Amino acid sequence: MDTDRIIPARFLKCVTFDELSGKMFYDERFNSDGTSKGHPIDDPQYAGAAIIIGGENFGCGSSREHAPQAIKRSGIRAVVAESFAEIFFGNSSGIGLPCVCASAADLASLNTKLANQPETEWRLNLETMQLTDGSTTYDVHMPAEPRETFLTGRWDAITELMNATTRIEELAHTLPAPACNTLNHAH
Amino acid sequence: MGKTLYQKVWDAHTVGVLPDGRTQLFIATHFVHEVTSPQAFAMLRESGLPVLHPERTFATVDHIIPTDDQREPFADERAQKMISALRSNCRESGIRFFDLPSGQQGIVHMIGPELGISQPGMTIVCGDSHTATHGALGAVAMGIGSTQVRDVLATQTLALSPLKVRQVRVEGRLRPGVSAKDVALHIINLLGAQGGLGYAYEFAGSAIEHMDMDGRLTLCNLAIEGAARCGYVNPDETTFAYLKGRPYAPQGADWNAAVARWKSFASDADATYDDIVRIHAADIEPTVTWGISPDMSVGITAPLPELAQAKNDEQKRAWETAYDYMKFTPGESLQGKKVDVVFIGSCTNGRMQDFRAVAPLLKGRHVAAGVRALAVPGSQMTAKLCEEEGIASIFRSAGFEWRLPGCSMCLAMNPDKLVGDQLCASTSNRNFKGRQGSPAGRTLLMSPLMAAATAITGCVSDPRQVFPNI
Numbered sequence: 001m002d003t004d005r006i007i008p009a010r011f012l013k014c015v016t017f018d019e020l021s022g023k024m025f026y027d028e029r030f031n032s033d034g035t036s037k038g039h040p041i042d043d044p045q046y047a048g049a050a051i052i053i054g055g056e057n058f059g060c061g062s063s064r065e066h067a068p069q070a071i072k073r074s075g076i077r078a079v080v081a082e083s084f085a086e087i088f089f090g091n092s093s094g095i096g097l098p099c100v101c102a103s104a105a106d107l108a109s110l111n112t113k114l115a116n117q118p119e120t121e122w123r124l125n126l127e128t129m130q131l132t133d134g135s136t137t138y139d140v141h142m143p144a145e146p147r148e149t150f151l152t153g154r155w156d157a158i159t160e161l162m163n164a165t166t167r168i169e170e171l172a173h174t175l176p177a178p179a180c181n182t183l184n185h186a187h
Numbered sequence: 188m189g190k191t192l193y194q195k196v197w198d199a200h201t202v203g204v205l206p207d208g209r210t211q212l213f214i215a216t217h218f219v220h221e222v223t224s225p226q227a228f229a230m231l232r233e234s235g236l237p238v239l240h241p242e243r244t245f246a247t248v249d250h251i252i253p254t255d256d257q258r259e260p261f262a263d264e265r266a267q268k269m270i271s272a273l274r275s276n277c278r279e280s281g282i283r284f285f286d287l288p289s290g291q292q293g294i295v296h297m298i299g300p301e302l303g304i305s306q307p308g309m310t311i312v313c314g315d316s317h318t319a320t321h322g323a324l325g326a327v328a329m330g331i332g333s334t335q336v337r338d339v340l341a342t343q344t345l346a347l348s349p350l351k352v353r354q355v356r357v358e359g360r361l362r363p364g365v366s367a368k369d370v371a372l373h374i375i376n377l378l379g380a381q382g383g384l385g386y387a388y389e390f391a392g393s394a395i396e397h398m399d400m401d402g403r404l405t406l407c408n409l410a411i412e413g414a415a416r417c418g419y420v421n422p423d424e425t426t427f428a429y430l431k432g433r434p435y436a437p438q439g440a441d442w443n444a445a446v447a448r449w450k451s452f453a454s455d456a457d458a459t460y461d462d463i464v465r466i467h468a469a470d471i472e473p474t475v476t477w478g479i480s481p482d483m484s485v486g487i488t489a490p491l492p493e494l495a496q497a498k499n500d501e502q503k504r505a506w507e508t509a510y511d512y513m514k515f516t517p518g519e520s521l522q523g524k525k526v527d528v529v530f531i532g533s534c535t536n537g538r539m540q541d542f543r544a545v546a547p548l549l550k551g552r553h554v555a556a557g558v559r560a561l562a563v564p565g566s567q568m569t570a571k572l573c574e575e576e577g578i579a580s581i582f583r584s585a586g587f588e589w590r591l592p593g594c595s596m597c598l599a600m601n602p603d604k605l606v607g608d609q610l611c612a613s614t615s616n617r618n619f620k621g622r623q624g625s626p627a628g629r630t631l632l633m634s635p636l637m638a639a640a641t642a643i644t645g646c647v648s649d650p651r652q653v654f655p656n657i
Contacts, residue, residue, distance in 0.1 A: 091332035
């Protein structure tokens with residue numbers, strides 16, 4: 001699932017993320033005249049669902065944070081997939097949208113259950129790393145570092161990044177910055 | 188034990204380890220453009236934070252600008268709003284902006300190398316997945332999101348975990364008519380569009396050593412299409428010759444010191460890799476994609492794969508979806524398929540060498556009737572050189588629309604879009620559903636040589652047949 005499908009480029013023509021609510025997977029869900037294609041997202045039996053179930057390399061392609069922003073702003077609280085593209089995973093983690101991996105076999109089993117019993121409520125627990133409906137439980141995975149940020153509620157890195165001022169300035173002083181060479185080039 | 192370039196650059200830029208276990212990495216060079224930065228500047232304003240090191244951030248406008256008429260205000264009010272926001276954000280923060288009148292505007296992954304801003308041994312980031320491109324200079328370069336753009340603007344650092352390193356060795360000589368684009372598509376097909384998850388790709392081997400810098404830029408640009416967030420080539424004499432004399436490259440006494448420093452970042456001969464993949468250059472054909480993921484490709488002379496050839500059910504389903512969307516049939520050949528549009532450009536193939544390679548072949552030939560052909564140089568510097576070398580006039584005489592620099596029909600955020608289910612022979616980087624601006628538009632990724640051959644005949648063509656002298 002690529003990020004162009006999650007949020008087509010024409011919706012990126014904005015200077016804030018405010019207009020992205022409801023736009024996720026737009027061309028997958030709607031015809032050009034705005035009528036529904038009957039995508040599961042718009043299926044009434046899944047109304048209010050807050051977890052997306054995906055496949056391999058979910059979020060591949062563009063680095064647009066608009067993709068997880070559109071998902072989060074549309075009421076989704078987590079994504080479960082076989083694997084995630086790195087940039088999408090990092091963008092999602094940074095805005096508090098957990099992405100966890102499950103095995104292909106478990107995802108296939110889960111999808112069957114979701115099709116047969118759409119009303120069943122599933123809970124994702126990042127402490128136990130399990131997805132469960134109370135009777136069936138699937139193991140899910142997330143690398144230790146981002147999981148830690150979710151467990152501690154510190155997924156926004158900015159506060160911690162701002163703590164290391166001295167060392168940052170040391171590196172800024174020693175690592176060369178590209179500078180315009182005015183001798184052979186005039187601006 | 189030796190280290191890879193990736194490890195050396197990572198170590199040199201490490202600020203420390205964060206409480207969650209991630210590394211705080213110093214970012215040497217940061218590029219911003221109009222699509223993914225305004226949100227970051229807004230976040231800074233909300234938190235009352237200044238840009239910490241404005242001298243390490245460089246801005247340009249590329250995604251939304253029209254390529255026919257760039258006079259302002261643009262016809263598209265939203266596009267105008269985005270360029271205006273970037274302009275004021277840069278002015279307020281003291282960030283250098285290569286604006287339209289500068290003569291140095293262009294696609295961000297074109298101008299960084301062209302200006303000599305992207306240099307070996309640097310960490311380079313940009314809110315754009317194709318930032319991997321800059322790794323061709325021997326840098327660790329990767330795409331980030333807007334919240335991370337804010338982190339870099341505010342602290343010049345990012346919270347990251349290191350990638351593993353896979354060396355992709357391409358040995359031997361490329362056959363005539365085979366370019367860096369074909370090498371990249373071949374690698375992605377071989378390893379899969381998800382094959383690079385968790386890895387940085389080090390491109391090495393004699394075919395890469397002999398590849399010019401523009402080819403290496405194309406190759407690293409496409410690392411991300413194989414899921415590798417970074418791709419790089421170790422710095423060598425080709426790298427240094429490319430950088431020498433460029434506006435932001437060191438000069439005079441500083442030059443020799445810089446080259447010595449740059450050389451020290453190259454992977455050690457006894458470096459250990461998490462994985463090594465070997466590819467024979469002679470096995471690579473002019474390659475073209477047929478589906479909706481960059482790994483769905485074939486050599487131009489091969490038939491499209493049968494569903495029975497899929498390696499598992501998931502791939503079979505993906506192929507079925509792709510065939511349905513592309514309106515192709517398993518087993519048929521792409522050669523001879525009539526195309527509607529040809530697009531030569533983008534951060535993948537909008538460089539000088541791309542146009543230099545194609546121009547002599549177009550001389551005395553003309554784009555086929557019924558085909559709309561666009562040539563979009565990736566930067567103002569490239570556009571100027573193309574005019575000076577007579578390349579632009581060859582393209583015009585051959586019936587191409589010679590456009591102004593920008594991302595254009597690669598992602599169609601400007602008015603350059605496919606219509607309906609048009610089939611486009613494109614030198615860009617993504618064949619995703621709807622990528623080129625029409626929800627039903629169909630993209631065939633290929634090299635500039637194949638795109639030129641296809642433009643001339645009006646149908647997908649083997650460049651070696653159309654241009655027997657290449």
